[in-house]
Amino acid sequence: MxxxxxxxxxxxxxxxxxxxxxxxxxxxxxxxxxxxxxxxxxxxxxxxxxxxxxxxxxxxxxxxxxxxxxxxxxxxxxxxxxxxxxxxxxxxxxxxxxxxxxxxxxxxxxxxxxxxxxxxxxxxxxxxxxxxxxxxxxxxxxxxxxxxxxxxxxxxxxxxxxxxxxxxxxxxxxxxxxxxxxxxxxxxxxxxxxxxxxxxxxxxxxxxxxxxxxxxxxxxxxxxxxxxxxxxxxxxxxxxxxxxxxxxxxxxxxxxxxxxxxxxxxxxxxxxxxxxxxxxxxGGILDTRDVVGIRKVKPEDPITIVVRYLGTVGIRIIDLFRMFDSDNDGQVSRREFIRGLKRVGVPLSDRDLITVASRLDKHKKGFISYGLLSNGVRSHIREERKEDKRQEVKERNRLEERRRILQTELPEIYKRRYEDDLFMFYTSHSSSNLVTPLRSSTNSTHSMYGKQCSLLPALESGKASLVSIHCQNEAQKTTRFENEQTKSTNSTNKMQSPKSIKRHSLQANMKSNDILRYIQSHLQRKKTQASFDLSSLQNIDT
Known part of the structure; x- marks a missing residue:
């Protein structure tokens, strides 16, 4: 359908x-x-x-x-x-x-x-x-x-x-x-x-x-x-x-x-x-090694490359500077510094060499002294060590988080409780309007909450069947009582005062409250029986 x-x-x-x-x-x-x-x-x-x-x-x-x-x-x-x-x-x-x-x-x-x-x-x-x-x-x-x-x-x-x-x-x-x-x-x-x-x-x-x-x-x-x-x-x-x-x-x-x-x-x-x-x-054929999902590698710092190369070839900073300082005045221009790095074979491009010279010339005076060179290299090595330690801690935390996620245990699934049974009973009988309604003396239909509901048969079965049957019996009794009251008061219905109408409505509400009390007592007995069964099983196990 x-x-x-x-x-x-x-x-x-x-x-x-x-x-x-x-x-x-x-x-x-x-x-x-x-x-x-x-x-x-x-x-x-x-x-x-x-x-x-x-x-x-x-x-x-x-x-x-x-x-x-x-x-x-x-x-x-x-x-x-x-x-x-x-x-x-x-x-x-x-x-x-x-x-x-x-x-x-x-x-x-x-x-x-x-x-x-x-x-x-x-x-x-x-x-x-x-x-x-x-x-x-x-x-x-x-x-x-x-x-x-x-x-x-x-x-x-x-x-x-x-x-x-x-x-x-x-x-x-x-x-x-x-x-x-x-x-x-x-x-x-x-x-x-x-x-x-x-x-x-x-x-x-x-x-x-x-x-x-x-x-x-x-x-x-x-x-x-x-x-x-x-x-x-x-x-x-x-x-x-x-x-x-x-x-x-x-x-x-x-x-x-x-x-x-x-x-x-x-x-x-x-x-x-x-x-x-x-x-x-x-998604197509491409004659290349990496296109989608390429590994993005952070470019290495040019000063780090210079320091590592000098250590590889066995040249100290002071010896490097003496090679550049031909007139022995304790400082070299940027152009001379770049030319000297090329002479010793540092594996950097012209753009990276210019970057190294600019970073060592902090004061932008156009020349580099031995003090600037040694302090710049020393501070760079210090910062690099700090960054390596930060990355190490970050990687360790990431691995620990992954390990925690992979050790996720599947939890116990929700188990029904007494309050949920009561809520579902109210839902299936009131919100869904499937319980035979209680009528007041004014012929208006009511649900358990006092809302209007249609005259449909109960559709539930199983656990709530006993309560449903009781609700239907109570509703039938109420309907029979109302019919008798309607026959006896049909001739004087127009003369009825507002107080009497209110009194009849209160009687219908009292019967509705009786049914609610019966529901609560029934589910309370159900809860007590479940607790007793659980304690009995525990006694048997012990």
Whole structure:
């Protein structure tokens, strides 16, 4: 059933839920891009939980919110028929992803899940990684266009490393980066079921691609790898192709879109094609060594080159200056200084030699004295040592941060609590307006919060069934009482005073409060029983 882009609202969702309650023909529901929010979607989600004929559910381009995520958690825990779920573009964040992960961890039916174009960050990624590692039915997962990076990327890849069912995974348009490349090496080495992997546009550079190549060399199941639009140089492409050329590799296609290659890379690709079925896509052929992802090396300071060269040839600073100072007046002009450096064979260009002379002539007098030369060289060496120490500390901190990220442990997924059961009960009975309403003497309909709701049957089952039955009985009693009161006061209805109307409204509100108290007592008993069961298990273990 396709109801896409037609702008249905909350009332339509309730009517649709009633129509689907006993339907045995419809197997797919698509509600893409209708501007629905979490409370609007709860009735549809509850129907999917109870209707065993519905196999596919698409809620893309709506807004799930926490309420809808909690409802999805429940159906994922209970359903045994739902196989396809599309939650693309539903503004899922870390909090919502936590509920999706909790349901997915306890599900054995969903085979296809689309969570692309959302805002899943580090926290949600780690929870999803834990669920991915535990699930045994999921075969296709799309997490493209999210905020998966750093610890989140490592969490997802660690989950894939443990998974034994996923065949197709799309992680494109995220930020795996160098840390993700390191984790991906272990994933490719350990995983034995993955066949299609898309990691394009993930900031995998020349430094990280070598680790991906190492993992590919040990992998024997992957058939298609998309790694295009990453800053990979020619050397990185060559390493990837050499890994694919190994006998253990089963790669049939590798996509290097928007990455140029050279003749050496194509030679390896042609050798693979001669040995077995293989194809490659790339961003063009360029006869150069480095084009994309070139290593940017900081140019070395010219004075450092001069000092190192003088040390190599065994010339002291004072001896160098005596060679330049032909008239022994203790100073030389810039031109003489540059000419002298060329004479001793310093490997610098004319531009760099002019730079050295200008930096030693601090006062801009046009000449360089021995004191200026020796002090300039000495201060430069001192600053260079300080800079080396700063770079060493920076590199050490960077390595420690990478080590910390790679040691990320997958956290325990969210567990349902008493307060969440109470919240979900209120949501499914009041926000979704699926409970038979309580009527006041003025024939206005009320929900538990005193808001209006439509006369629809309850769609929930399972844990809240006892409470639901009680609510329906209370509502029927209230309706019967109101009918009797209406018959007895029909003739004097016009003469009724405002105080009497207020009194009848208070009676209806009192009955509503009784139901709320019953809900709280029921869930409190449930909480007490759970605590007792836990203590009993602990006593048995001891």
């Amino acid at each position: 396709r109801l896409q882009h037609i702008g249905i609202n909350c009332s339509h969702c309730k009517a649709l839920a009633c129509a689907l309650w006993n339907n045995t023909c419809i197997e797919s529901i698509e509600l893409e891009d209708n501007g629905l929010v979490g409370e609007d979607l709860v009735p549809i989600i509850n129907v999917v939980r109870t209707n065993s004929n519905i196999k596919s559910l698409s809620l893309s381009e709506n807004e799930i919110q926490v309420v809808g995520a909690m409802a999805l958690d429940e159906i994922l825990r209970e359903t045994t028929c739902l196989t396809h779920i599309n939650l693309s573009g539903t503004k899922l964040g870390d909090r919502e992803s936590e509920f999706i992960a909790a349901g997915l961890q306890n599900n054995n039916s969903v085979r296809w899940l689309n969570l692309s174009h959302n805002i899943i960050g580090t926290g949600g990624s780690k929870k999803l990684g834990r669920a991915i590692g535990d699930t045994t039915s999921l075969q296709s997962l799309n997490l493209s266009w999210n905020h998966i990076r750093m610890e989140g990327a490592v969490g997802i890849l660690k989950g894939l490393q443990k998974n034994n069912s996923l065949i197709n995974v799309d992680l494109s348009m995220n930020g795996l980066g160098f840390e993700g490349s390191l984790a991906l090496e272990d994933t490719l080495r350990e995983n034995s079921c993955l066949k299609y992997l898309d990691i394009s546009n993930n900031r995998i550079n020349w430094e990280g691609v070598s680790y991906v190549a190492k993992g590919l060399k040990k992998n024997s199941t992957l058939q298609m790898l998309k790694i295009g639009s990453n800053p990979i140089n020619m050397e990185g492409c060559y390493e990837l192709l050499k890994a694919v050329a190994s006998r253990k590799s089963q790669i049939l296609h590798i996509a290097l879109d928007n990455i140029p290659v050279n003749g050496a890379v194509l030679t390896v690709a042609n050798d693979i094609m001669k040995a077995r079925q293989f194809s490659i896509t790339h």
